[in-house]
Amino acid sequence: MIKSFKSINFPPTYKYSSDSDHIPLEFYEEAFPIAKKIDLLLGYFSSNAIKILSKSFAEFIYNGGEIRIITNHIFSLKDKENLLDYTIIDNENKIIDIFEDLEKLEFELSDYGQHFFDCLKYLQKENRLKIQPVKFNDVDLAHCKKMILFDGFDYISTDGSINFTLSALTKNSESFEVNVPWLNDIFDKRTTLEKENFEKIINKEHPGYKYLESSEIEIAINKIGKNKDILDLLDDSIKSDDSSFGKKVEIILNKKKKRFQHKIRDLKGLPRFPYEDGPRDYQTLAFKSWKKNGFKGIFAMATGTGKTITSLNCLLNEYDETNTYRAIILVPTIACKFQ
Numbered sequence: 001m002i003k004s005f006k007s008i009n010f011p012p013t014y015k016y017s018s019d020s021d022h023i024p025l026e027f028y029e030e031a032f033p034i035a036k037k038i039d040l041l042l043g044y045f046s047s048n049a050i051k052i053l054s055k056s057f058a059e060f061i062y063n064g065g066e067i068r069i070i071t072n073h074i075f076s077l078k079d080k081e082n083l084l085d086y087t088i089i090d091n092e093n094k095i096i097d098i099f100e101d102l103e104k105l106e107f108e109l110s111d112y113g114q115h116f117f118d119c120l121k122y123l124q125k126e127n128r129l130k131i132q133p134v135k136f137n138d139v140d141l142a143h144c145k146k147m148i149l150f151d152g153f154d155y156i157s158t159d160g161s162i163n164f165t166l167s168a169l170t171k172n173s174e175s176f177e178v179n180v181p182w183l184n185d186i187f188d189k190r191t192t193l194e195k196e197n198f199e200k201i202i203n204k205e206h207p208g209y210k211y212l213e214s215s216e217i218e219i220a221i222n223k224i225g226k227n228k229d230i231l232d233l234l235d236d237s238i239k240s241d242d243s244s245f246g247k248k249v250e251i252i253l254n255k256k257k258k259r260f261q262h263k264i265r266d267l268k269g270l271p272r273f274p275y276e277d278g279p280r281d282y283q284t285l286a287f288k289s290w291k292k293n294g295f296k297g298i299f300a301m302a303t304g305t306g307k308t309i310t311s312l313n314c315l316l317n318e319y320d321e322t323n324t325y326r327a328i329i330l331v332p333t334i335a336c337k338f339q
Contacts, residue, residue: 003034005151010178016160017175023248024162024176025052025169029256033059037150038067039198040164043143045071045131047079047120048166051111052253055260058106061099061123068130069164070201072142074218075133082117083131084214087124091115095122103264132202133212142209145176148194156180157191170249271319274309283310287317 008030011022018024032038033056050057060067075084089095095118098104108115123129136142147158160176162168181188200206258278265272273279279287283306290297291314301307315325 003151005031005034005149005154005156005180006182010180014178014180014183015175016178018173018245019175021248023245023252024174025249025252027158027176027178028053028169029056029252031149031156032056033063034151035060035149036063036065036152038065039148039195039202040067040069040071041144041146041148041194041198041201042069042071042164043145044074044163044165044168045069045079046076046163046165047083047116048076049164049169050109050120051116052166052169054106054110055256058102058109059260059263061109061119061128062102062105064128066128067123068132068198068202070132070134070142070198071164073133073135073212073216077219078117080214080217080219083120083124084133084217087121089118089121089125091118092122092125095119102267106260130202132204133217134201135210135212137208137210146194146198147176148191148198154180154182155191155195157194159190159194170246271316271325273313273316279310279313280306283313286310287314290314291317 011020016022016024016027032053038060095115098108098115098119099122105119107113108119113119120129124131134142145160145162149156157179158176159179160174162172162174162176168174179187179190179194181191197206201209204211262272264270282301286299286301287310290299299307299310301310315327318325
């Protein structure tokens with residue numbers, strides 16, 4: 001289980017790109033769950049990005065994480081209404097209960113949750129989510145795309161092209177580089193400077209920015225023209241396409257789903273597969289064949305291929321479907337020793 005940024009298997013170049021084997025979504029799914037603090041200095045922000053990151057963001061929040069966001073002056077109508085204008089929580093006790101259950105929290109932060117904005121409002125109330133809209137030089141669009149993350153031990157920072165929107169994470173051609181201070185002095189200096197600059201902006205001490213009130217926010221739907229970034233604020237479709245990039249997104253989301261289920265099992269003390277990567281292909285095939293054969297049969301598997309785990313995986317699959325299982329453990333004869 002990854003506990004710190006140093007445990008992340010970063011690309012050799014420390015660069016994530018939509019046209020490479022290491023796409024941006026991979027970084028978010030690996031770094032967000034273990035971060036304690038996240039600072040985003042953005043061009044465009046949309047809460048629809050949280051929905052695609054619901055599992056990683058839920059883990060981040062469940063572990064007590066805090067996030068600060070500096071963004072430009074263009075919002076979707078839903079985000080402006082819920083995160084800037086009407087921040088009262090309808091049922092705070094209900095939201096508190098949700099925050100105590102990781103599985104419920106993930107559901108509400110996903111595309112299916114009924115309390116999505118109430119969860120974000122609760123974070124604002126607890127000073128764990130801060131959103132500061134700005135303009136650069138009073139009139140210009142703030143368009144930086146940087147992140148600073150802290151895992152409780154180390155800071156890392158990123159710089160690149162990516163906004164915090166659903167489309168930026170799953171559809172657009174984006175890239176950014178990660179600065180890891182423990183690797184060399186240049187990365188260390190970059191991260192230190194980014195931290196200092198962010199603190200100046202978020203604390204309203206940077207002379208280059210104008211800090212905006214809700215009345216100064218422009219609604220994306222009124223600004224739609226040929227600006228792709230603005231259209232991204234309104235794109236809520238999570239379904240991936242059949243392109244090679246879309247398939248990479250799907251693989252990462254499925255991998256995250258398995259890891260998240262593993263964590264839920266840990267929290268609940270439920271039966272689970274002993275390894276986060278799940279069963280091997282032949283073990284999955286063995287279960288399907290066993291099930292197709294009326295839940296009976298003998299696994300013809302060589303020594304060392306994991307017959308015991310394969311059998312227990314069959315029970316685990318039954319438990320997932322029926323919430324119960326029955327098993328008889330047979331002790332083999334000594335003849336098996338000479339197999």
